[in-house]
Amino acid sequence: MPRCLKFKVNIIRKEGKSMNLKTAWQETCKFIRMMQKSEPHVIAYLILTAAITAAVPFLPIYFSAQILNFLIAGQFPQAMQNVYWMIGFSVILGLSSKALNQRFLKLRDLSKYKIRQRVLEKAYQIEYEELEKAETIDEIRKADQGSNGGGGTGEQLRDLLQFLTMFFSMLYSLAFVSVLLVQIFTQAQDYWLPVSSLIFLFAVYAVVIMIGSRLSAKAGRLLQKMKRDNVHNNAMCGYIGNLGMSIQNGKDIRLYQMEDFLMELFDKTLISSRLYIDWGTNNGKINGVITFLTQLASGMTYLVIGIIAMQGTIGIGEVMLYANAILRFTTSLVTLAASYNNIAYRYEYLNSYEAFIQRPNMSYEGTLPVEKRDDGEYHLTFDHVSYRYPGQSETALKDISFDLELKKHFAVVGRNGAGKTTFIKLMCRLAEPTEGRILLNGIDIRKYAFEEYVQIFSVVFQDFKLMEMPLGENLAASANVDDQKAMRVLEEVGLSARVAGMDKGLKTQLGKENGEGILLSGGEAQKAAIARALYKDAPVVILDEPTAALDPLAEAEIYENFNELVKDKTSIFISHRMSSCKFCDEIVVFDHGQIVQRGTHDQLAGQPGLYQELWEAQAQYYRHSPQTMEMIGSQV
Numbered sequence: 001m002p003r004c005l006k007f008k009v010n011i012i013r014k015e016g017k018s019m020n021l022k023t024a025w026q027e028t029c030k031f032i033r034m035m036q037k038s039e040p041h042v043i044a045y046l047i048l049t050a051a052i053t054a055a056v057p058f059l060p061i062y063f064s065a066q067i068l069n070f071l072i073a074g075q076f077p078q079a080m081q082n083v084y085w086m087i088g089f090s091v092i093l094g095l096s097s098k099a100l101n102q103r104f105l106k107l108r109d110l111s112k113y114k115i116r117q118r119v120l121e122k123a124y125q126i127e128y129e130e131l132e133k134a135e136t137i138d139e140i141r142k143a144d145q146g147s148n149g150g151g152g153t154g155e156q157l158r159d160l161l162q163f164l165t166m167f168f169s170m171l172y173s174l175a176f177v178s179v180l181l182v183q184i185f186t187q188a189q190d191y192w193l194p195v196s197s198l199i200f201l202f203a204v205y206a207v208v209i210m211i212g213s214r215l216s217a218k219a220g221r222l223l224q225k226m227k228r229d230n231v232h233n234n235a236m237c238g239y240i241g242n243l244g245m246s247i248q249n250g251k252d253i254r255l256y257q258m259e260d261f262l263m264e265l266f267d268k269t270l271i272s273s274r275l276y277i278d279w280g281t282n283n284g285k286i287n288g289v290i291t292f293l294t295q296l297a298s299g300m301t302y303l304v305i306g307i308i309a310m311q312g313t314i315g316i317g318e319v320m321l322y323a324n325a326i327l328r329f330t331t332s333l334v335t336l337a338a339s340y341n342n343i344a345y346r347y348e349y350l351n352s353y354e355a356f357i358q359r360p361n362m363s364y365e366g367t368l369p370v371e372k373r374d375d376g377e378y379h380l381t382f383d384h385v386s387y388r389y390p391g392q393s394e395t396a397l398k399d400i401s402f403d404l405e406l407k408k409h410f411a412v413v414g415r416n417g418a419g420k421t422t423f424i425k426l427m428c429r430l431a432e433p434t435e436g437r438i439l440l441n442g443i444d445i446r447k448y449a450f451e452e453y454v455q456i457f458s459v460v461f462q463d464f465k466l467m468e469m470p471l472g473e474n475l476a477a478s479a480n481v482d483d484q485k486a487m488r489v490l491e492e493v494g495l496s497a498r499v500a501g502m503d504k505g506l507k508t509q510l511g512k513e514n515g516e517g518i519l520l521s522g523g524e525a526q527k528a529a530i531a532r533a534l535y536k537d538a539p540v541v542i543l544d545e546p547t548a549a550l551d552p553l554a555e556a557e558i559y560e561n562f563n564e565l566v567k568d569k570t571s572i573f574i575s576h577r578m579s580s581c582k583f584c585d586e587i588v589v590f591d592h593g594q595i596v597q598r599g600t601h602d603q604l605a606g607q608p609g610l611y612q613e614l615w616e617a618q619a620q621y622y623r624h625s626p627q628t629m630e631m632i633g634s635q636v
């Protein structure tokens with residue numbers, strides 16, 4: 001992890017509480033270090049852009065005062081000379097400001113993408129078990145906002161640019177005001193009146209700035225609260241919005257006529273919260289008061305500068321110069337306060353990002369390599385394993401002890417919800433036992449490096465998903481596709497003829513959401529998922545309801561091939577199609593999270609118990625039909 005990212009998250013503040021200057025400064029330093037690490041020149045460009053951009057408006061202010069003074073004095077050549085200077089400097093500074101700004105924006109976007117990349121990278125590393133929790137998804141969402149969305153680094157850099165620009169603008173204004181003070185003290189006959197007027201003006205400004213910054217702080221708090229409260233609403237709106245483009249849900253939406261229902265839900269999600277509306281109303285009021293106060297201060301400024309001018313201390317040109325400089329000072333300060341508040345409050349999101357990036361990878365932290373064995377001798381043992389899903393009171397698996405003997409073919413059967421898939425998830429380390437342990441060749445599987453451990457499994461889950469990518473890349477799970485191997489596994493699952501008919505063959509894009517592609521039928525997709533498992537060629541093959549979508553001939557073909565393919569491997573089939581379990585060496589029956597029976601088909605079918613019930617329930621439909629019994633026979 002880069003050093004800049006190792007800072008401790010320490011500004012978890014109570015909701016609505018302002019961040020003090022010291023903390024804001026510390027957070028800013030951390031943020032700057034983080035940005036510099038991801039894009040080294042971004043901060044240098046930030047400072048340069050702010051310094052130059054802030055100077056641009058002062059050119060016309062300064063030169064128009066000079067020009068006016070020369071014109072009043074009848075010195076036309078000098079006035080013209082100043083016009084040329086003004087145009088020249090304005091062009092140079094204006095262009096430099098634009099060029100710097102462009103470069104800054106480019107670097108800002110680059111660093112933003114790099115930081116977002118880290119969120120994605122981290123999200124991929126999170127244990128699957130954690131990913132199933134709603135709070136983890138929220139955490140990722142917040143971290144993503146901290147890196148990309150409303151609370152993101154891009155916006156933070158934009159506000160920092162505004163803050164610094166206003167800061168430089170104030171410095172330039174103060175330089176002019178200092179000159180004014182020097183002029184008053186050196187040229188005024190009686191400086192009591194100008195000095196007291198200026199003191200009065202500063203007092204007015206102090207009050208305006210104090211009220212203005214408090215109001216800006218409140219506006220910032222409201223904005224952040226609205227964003228914080230809106231994380232779920234945004235996600236829900238995003239979800240419903242995406243349903244409009246979803247091919248997967250498109251059929252159901254149309255056939256169940258869910259359009260009005262979904263639109264209502266969308267409206268409700270937006271309006272019921274009233275978050276945006278409330279925020280907009282309050283923000284409008286606050287901005288109104290700030291504008292009123294700023295205008296009041298502007299009027300006072302002209303009055304005071306007018307008084308000083310009437311004394312003859314400064315000329316007409318200077319009246320414009322100083323009045324504008326002081327006004328710039330005020331507007332810069334109010335904007336600076338607003339940017340400060342946005343910057344300070346956005347650290348909450350950035351800290352969510354930090355907290356997320358720093359979270360440990362818990363169960364994936366084992367380091368032992370898994371011995372590479374050509375003989376596939378991987379021995380898995382469940383030792384009194386129980387498992388309860390996070391937040392659930394029911395135990396999904398209870399005290400499972402099981403030896404996955406080498407190169408044996410197992411079938412796992414049981415009623416819906418019996419715990420079959422959970423058993424596989426634990427075996428593949430997608431969840432960790434709540435009690436007990438799982439061993440690979442005698443060693444607790446948590447001790448192995450996760451990426452090495454999962455190498456030994458080829459799994460097709462019941463709810464498998466193919467990616468919207470080219471078919472070949474789907475099979476290889478990589479951009480490097482071994483075409484020959486890919487075609488061989490497609491042949492084995494009976495999909496090669498279909499692929500041969502595709503114009504782009506293995507390069508054919510799957511799905512429609514990621515560019516023009518083809519839609520596979522349910523059975524074809526299942527064959528492709530099985531082909532992906534075969535391509536991986538791991539020593540343990542697990543198929544969870546592998547043939548549910550296949551036609552009987554395809555199913556028979558797959559089983560025939562599978563017997564051959566898994567001959568030297570350990571395999572587990574989960575199936576509700578009892579006939580397909582007959583060919584396995586051992587059948588394991590799950591019920592209510594426990595293993596209740598084990599044996600061969602002949603043993604279990606002949607004794608009273610759940611297996612017999614399940615078998616009988618299916619077999620009765622075939623009993624009176626010799627053809628169908630024949631069909632079952634052919635499949636097994």
Ligand SMILES: Nc1ncnc2c1ncn2[C@@H]1O[C@H](COP(=O)(O)OP(=O)(O)OP(=O)(O)O)[C@@H](O)[C@H]1O
Pocket residue numbers: 132389390392396414415416417418419420421422423462
């Ligand atoms: N992510 C989850 N969070 C909470 N409970 C879950 C989760 N996944 C599964 N369960 C619950 O755990 C129990 C076992 O589920 P599991 O998916 O292992 O059953 P199964 O035997 O594979 O069922 P099926 O035959 O229907 O596929 C069920 O009661 C299920 O509702």
